[in-house]
Amino acid sequence: MNSDNDRKFLEFVLSSNVLSFGKFKTKAGRDSPYFFNTGKFSNGKLLATLADFYAKKIINIIDDDNLEIDCLYGPAYKGIPLVSAITVTLSSYHLNLDMAYDRKEEKTHGEGGQIVGDINGKNVLIIDDVISAGLSSRRAIEFIRKKNGNVSGILVALDRMERGESSNSKNFKNTTEEIMAITGVPVFSLANLSDLKNCGQIDDDYIKQIDLYIQKYGSYVQ
Numbered sequence: 001m002n003s004d005n006d007r008k009f010l011e012f013v014l015s016s017n018v019l020s021f022g023k024f025k026t027k028a029g030r031d032s033p034y035f036f037n038t039g040k041f042s043n044g045k046l047l048a049t050l051a052d053f054y055a056k057k058i059i060n061i062i063d064d065d066n067l068e069i070d071c072l073y074g075p076a077y078k079g080i081p082l083v084s085a086i087t088v089t090l091s092s093y094h095l096n097l098d099m100a101y102d103r104k105e106e107k108t109h110g111e112g113g114q115i116v117g118d119i120n121g122k123n124v125l126i127i128d129d130v131i132s133a134g135l136s137s138r139r140a141i142e143f144i145r146k147k148n149g150n151v152s153g154i155l156v157a158l159d160r161m162e163r164g165e166s167s168n169s170k171n172f173k174n175t176t177e178e179i180m181a182i183t184g185v186p187v188f189s190l191a192n193l194s195d196l197k198n199c200g201q202i203d204d205d206y207i208k209q210i211d212l213y214i215q216k217y218g219s220y221v222q
Helices: 005-015 044-063 079-092 135-146 176-185 193-197 202-216
Strands: 021-026 031-035 071-074 098-107 113-118 125-130 150-159 187-194
Touching: 005 021, 005 044, 005 150, 005 187, 005 193, 031 202, 044 079, 044 150, 044 187, 071 079, 079 098, 079 125, 125 135, 125 176, 135 150, 135 176, 150 176, 150 193, 176 187, 187 193, 193 202
Parallel strands: 071 098, 071 125, 125 150, 150 187
Antiparallel strands: 021 031, 098 113
């Protein structure tokens, strides 16, 4: 566990049932023993609490990792309410950042385009809920660079520590390592699967299932 903030974050998502255990199918078709459901952040209090965890982590990585951040970017759709809430929360900590997000389809009227906000020449932190195969993160990196933005990093709530599905992904321990090696973009998380396993709030049976899952699809090592 990296910090008290990370531990409290896991307590929060477990107590609010955002992170639950059972039998779930991932987007990649994998049978997962747990599910992180950001759709559960469905009221103002829960979203405000989540945004505060992100905000504190952002302040931490700016201070500890000397990361330059001008703008938060949220990939559609889950990233949009996240960056909105986080930028508002950061302003209460006297950190005023820009925000931007993309549209699924390019707008052909009004101001047009596929992006809301200005990332041209800015240092951009990508905000997302989880990272598993990393498809959303890679698309966001390519999109921001195409729009002349500099990707400072990626911050997710939970790093599932899985590998991607491509043949190249087999050369890496997990997606976080792959993205950092190929794109040079650092990946941060509020918590990862190793933190979850060792948080002391999960039954032994679920810990065994998590171990079997990660042995098959990824690695705890970063």
